[in-house]
Amino acid sequence: MTGVVQSVNHNTRWITFVEDGGPVRQFVYSSWARFWHGEVETSPSHLQPGMRIHVNLRIPFFGPDNVNQIGLLDLPWQKRGKPAKNP
Numbered sequence: 001m002t003g004v005v006q007s008v009n010h011n012t013r014w015i016t017f018v019e020d021g022g023p024v025r026q027f028v029y030s031s032w033a034r035f036w037h038g039e040v041e042t043s044p045s046h047l048q049p050g051m052r053i054h055v056n057l058r059i060p061f062f063g064p065d066n067v068n069q070i071g072l073l074d075l076p077w078q079k080r081g082k083p084a085k086n087p
Contacts, residue, residue, distance in 0.1 A: 002054045002073070008047050015067075017053070027057060027065035037072040046072060 003019040013028045035042045047053070047070065054071035 005049050005051050007049050030066055030068045033068045035070050
């Protein structure tokens with residue numbers, strides 16, 4: 001599913017997310033979650049409110065909804081029109 005991050009807390013790993021054409025959802029990303037921008041793995045610190053992301057949401061019988069891979073579709077420096085930085 002694709003949508004926009006409303007808020008993110010990197011200490012607790014909770015994300016509030018508005019699905020495109022759907023509801024507002026809250027879920028956690030696992031401690032071993034992988035963050036991708038295209039084919040490049042990136043840091044979780046790049047995830048910020050207002051970013052468009054793609055996730056595969058898992059809804060377990062017990063525990064919070066969660067994801068273990070997040071595709072970053074818009075990075076903050078791309079929104080400001082600056083060139084992408086190489087990590």
